[in-house]
Amino acid sequence: MPIIIAPLSYARALPQPNRVTMPRATYGWGYAGWDRIGPRRAHTTLDTVGGTTRRAEIVTTTNFVVQNRSSATIEQTRAVAEQLEGHLVALTQRLPLEAPSPIQVRLIDGGFIPHAAPAPGGGMLMNIPVVDGNVAKDSLLHELIHVVSGFSNVGLMEGLAVHADQAIQPHNRGVFPAFGQSVDAWTKMFIDNGHYVPLSRVFAAKAFFTDAHARPNASEFSEGDVFSWQAYIEAASFVRWLLDNVGWEEFWRVYQEASLTGPNYAVIGPLLDAYEDVWKASLSQASIPVLPARDVLPVRDPKFAHLAALMDSE
Numbered sequence: 001m002p003i004i005i006a007p008l009s010y011a012r013a014l015p016q017p018n019r020v021t022m023p024r025a026t027y028g029w030g031y032a033g034w035d036r037i038g039p040r041r042a043h044t045t046l047d048t049v050g051g052t053t054r055r056a057e058i059v060t061t062t063n064f065v066v067q068n069r070s071s072a073t074i075e076q077t078r079a080v081a082e083q084l085e086g087h088l089v090a091l092t093q094r095l096p097l098e099a100p101s102p103i104q105v106r107l108i109d110g111g112f113i114p115h116a117a118p119a120p121g122g123g124m125l126m127n128i129p130v131v132d133g134n135v136a137k138d139s140l141l142h143e144l145i146h147v148v149s150g151f152s153n154v155g156l157m158e159g160l161a162v163h164a165d166q167a168i169q170p171h172n173r174g175v176f177p178a179f180g181q182s183v184d185a186w187t188k189m190f191i192d193n194g195h196y197v198p199l200s201r202v203f204a205a206k207a208f209f210t211d212a213h214a215r216p217n218a219s220e221f222s223e224g225d226v227f228s229w230q231a232y233i234e235a236a237s238f239v240r241w242l243l244d245n246v247g248w249e250e251f252w253r254v255y256q257e258a259s260l261t262g263p264n265y266a267v268i269g270p271l272l273d274a275y276e277d278v279w280k281a282s283l284s285q286a287s288i289p290v291l292p293a294r295d296v297l298p299v300r301d302p303k304f305a306h307l308a309a310l311m312d313s314e
């Protein structure tokens with residue numbers, strides 16, 4: 001799942017965005033001991049996370065280095081690398097961005113939130129959880145988009161990631177936050193049921209930093225968690241509208257000017273002021289089928305059952 005966890009002090013020093021030409025290397029598998037990359041760190045991590053000191057497996061493909069520090073098998077690790085190569089092709093066909101290479105990915109045991117984090121030497125790497133032997137595959141594309149597009153205002157980052165993910169796999173029911181319903185349909189629901197959150201709040205960085213998914217035993221979303229879920233969706237719908245109506249160049253100029261932590265309202269405020277009402281009106285007027293939240297959200301999870309009840313009750 002898709003929250004960026006980037007230590008804020010770090011992020012400031014990073015180049016943005018990453019613009020490194022993709023090499024055209026031969027596609028193939030490599031397999032090496034973890035020691036080649038950084039034994040100390042690996043062993044520390046394995047000790048902490050897995051309780052053992054076994055070597056990590058590394059799968060190298062054209063554009064990815066996937067380090068398996070988890071209980072996933074080598075076959076699963078290869079499958080992750082293969083899936084990522086496919087996602088990267090789809091992504092670079094849709095967005096005029098060059099990906100950094102190689103992109104580092106780590107599979108780690110634990111129920112943490114999938115996230116892109118600052119990589120040693122600049123850029124970002126992807127940390128993907130493995131729970132009970134299952135890789136969080138549905139989060140791979142979202143985190144990949146963060147790595148390729150680089151740091152910006154969190155609302156722009158998450159909006160772009162959710163939108164582009166949905167554009168590439170619109171019907172994947174496993175992808176947070178939209179779970180297969182279009183972000184436009186969700187936003188139309190918020191407008192109609194009175195839950196709409198103004199974009200000035202959505203694009204404030206703290207809108208995205210809640211820990212609902214890190215609390216597996218929580219029986220329901222808190223108010224802040226509900227807001228966070230909506231923030232991902234509204235940001236994505238707004239970014240989708242901007243790309244369709246204002247265009248990539250203007251969007252990307254603002255994306256590059258905004259920072260993760262800076263006084264972004266001066267940069268993104270003009271976009272919100274100029275287009276929020278137009279975008280909302282376009283959603284209200286469009287005939288977009290909207291499914292009830294209970295038919296879309298993974299309501300077997302009590303948190304989402306709570307969310308569905310809240311959204312469908314009004």
Ligand SMILES: [Zn+2]
Nearest residue numbers: 002003004161
């Ligand atoms: Zn994200």
